[in-house]
Amino acid sequence: MKRIVILGAGTAGIMMSNKLHKHLAGSEFELSVIEKEDTHYYQPGFLFLPFGHYKKKDIAKPVNELISKGAELIKKEADRIDAEGNEVLFKDGSSISYDILIIATGARIVPEDTPGLKGELWQKKIFDFYTIEGASALAEFFETWEGGRLVVNVADNPIKCPVAPIEFCFYALDCFRKRGIGNKMKITYVTPLSGAFTKPKASKMLGSLLEDNGIELVTDFFLGEVDNENMKIRDFGGREVEFDCLVTIPLHSGDPVISKSGLGDEFGFVKADKNTLQSVLFKNIFVIGDAGNYPVSKAGSVAHFQAEVLEKNIMSFIKNEPLKESFDGHSNCFIETGRGKGILIDFNYDTEPLPGTFPVPVLGPMKLLKESRINHWGKLAFKWIYWKILLPGRKMPISAHMSMAGKKTD
Amino acid sequence: MTQITYAGVTVDVNEEGYFTNPSQWTRDIAAEIAKEEGIVLTDQHYAIIDFLRSRHNNGEALSIRSINHSGIIDVKTFYQLFPGAPLKKATKIAGIPKPSSCI
Incomplete structure (x- = not known):
């Protein structure tokens, strides 16, 4: 038997396993999925958790219920990939060999890379909402918070779900207004970008929506350090913004496995072809979702559209055919x-x-x-x-490739 | 497309003054653009400019974070060399496109 190994059972890994399993049943390939965690979280729900609109149980499911029975789920922590030897090595000293490897190890926050961010105020006045722990701690804090300066700060890009920080501002304002303390809130959105968003039309639209809601926008701010004593964030150039509560979107990196295996860029994201999704270093390694260094949003929708492309390219690769499908960045x-x-x-x-x-x-x-x-x-x-x-890998009635139908151009 | 003459050479730039053809760039041109920004280029400036250009030529994304990985200077020094908005200024002087975040 030959083997396809999927490293990581996040959104991308689960979708891929369920899509591929359908093709591989009865073939010479077996499918193994490696994941160290027991629980999968619906990450878009992290936006609503801090405001009590979802509870942890509403957005969590056991990983083993999400992977089809035909795939083998290996609950182990990977240590590194031996790409020359076609093996994934585990922390416990064991290993698994593969014919094709699909890397779906995602992105993680690295607050420890910014001086002072994980200081004494961490999870007391400074919170992230990109992890279940952070979003839950923030929910607890918000329950009794009586308002003040709420600063939402993106340390630097790339981050997962680039619109989530802006959504957080809008949603927080709405929730605090409903609670009757909207007038005690001053929300500031502090971003390294030169506007609310990167792309011109969306940036303009979101920028005026922030303004209409009285949300202050601070741009070109690259977070250098957090001053816990004076409750300020400071950029590398010395600019400061004071906060009573800081909601941080910390720097992101790829999984440590990637750097350790020599497959990544300086932030640990896997170097891969943005159209074929194949590693630039090893032909039998493919990369899907946040783990790749693709010039595209790190978001579930992207992973979903990539999965449709990768499903076809993996099948072509198995048959020794050229990789025909091309991801367009949708x-x-x-x-x-x-x-x-x-x-x-x-x-x-x-x-x-x-x-x-x-x-x-x-x-x-x-x-x-x-x-x-x-x-x-x-x-x-x-x-x-x-x-x-x-997640079950069923087809959506939306094409993996972006369509211009319905869009208005100038 | 706009054309500007720096150091006797006519180059193509976009509406914000960023080069659309990085191969037209020379070190003398860099010095002239820098002067417009109120910066006198030193060897340290050129070292980071070379780093930015080579990353761009390799198709790699540029970010403030990547400066820390340059092995040349840290981000604080980068701000001192190109005050205000260092990445925007440095890429303009380096004759490469303005970095855009990919979202």
Whole structure:
């Protein structure tokens, strides 16, 4: 028997295992999935957890229930990949050999890389919401918080889900208004970008929405250190922003396994071809989702569209055929803006988010780059879609490749 | 497309003054752009400019974080060399496109 190994059972790894399993049943390939954690979290839910709108149990499921029975789930922690020897080596000294390796080790936050961030105020006045621990600690803090200066800061890019910090600002304001302490809140969004977002049209739209809501925007701010004593964040140039509560989106890195195996860039993201999703160093290694150094959002929607491309490319690779499918950088994100509304953006490597309707021209029903109630419902419905359609590897009625249909250009 | 003449050489730039053809760049051109930004280039400036150019030529993304991995200077020194918005200024002087985050 030959073996395909998927390293990591996050969103990307689970989707891939369930897609591939369908093709491999009865073939000469067996499928193994390596994951050290027992629980998989629906990460978009981390946005709602701090405000008590989801509890931990609402967004958690055991990993073994999400992987199809035909794949072998190995609950072990990988230490490194021996790419020359086609083996994954585990921390316990054992190993597994592979014919094809799919790396899906994701991205993680590294608050320890910024001086003072994990200082005495960590999880007392300084919180992340990109981990279950951080989001839960913040929920507890917010329960009794009576308002003040809330600073939401992105340390530097790349980060997972680049719209989440902005959504957090809108959503926090909405929740605190409902609690009757909106007037005691001053929310500041501090970003290394030169605007609210990278792409011009979306940046302008989100920038004015921040302004309309009285959310202050501080740009070109690269976090250098956190001053716990004076409760300030400071950029490398010495600019300061004071906070009463700091919600940080810390620096991100790839899994330590990647750097240890010599497969990554300086931040530990795997160097791979942005179209074929194949490692640039080893032909039998592929990379999906946040683990890759792709010039694209680190987001579940991207992993989903990549999975459709990678499914076909892996099957071509098995048959010794050229890799025909090409990933175009398609991303699709709901942005929660509070008051029961949301924005939807749809874009790829070459096309920035544009206004229009989605997925059907004129009819929508979703509106692109515009606030609407149906977009908000789309976001809430997405949780069901995630568990029932995306993770099981079922087909969505949306193409992996971005479509210009319904989009308005200048 | 706009054209500007630096150090006697006509180069193509975009609306923000960033080079659209990095191969037109020379060290003398860099010195002139730097002067416009109020910076006198030293060997340390050139070392980091060379680093940025070679990363760009290799198709690698540029970020403030990557400066710490340059082995040349740390980020604080980078801010001292190119005050204000160091990455934007340094890439302009280095004759390469303005770095954009990929989202």
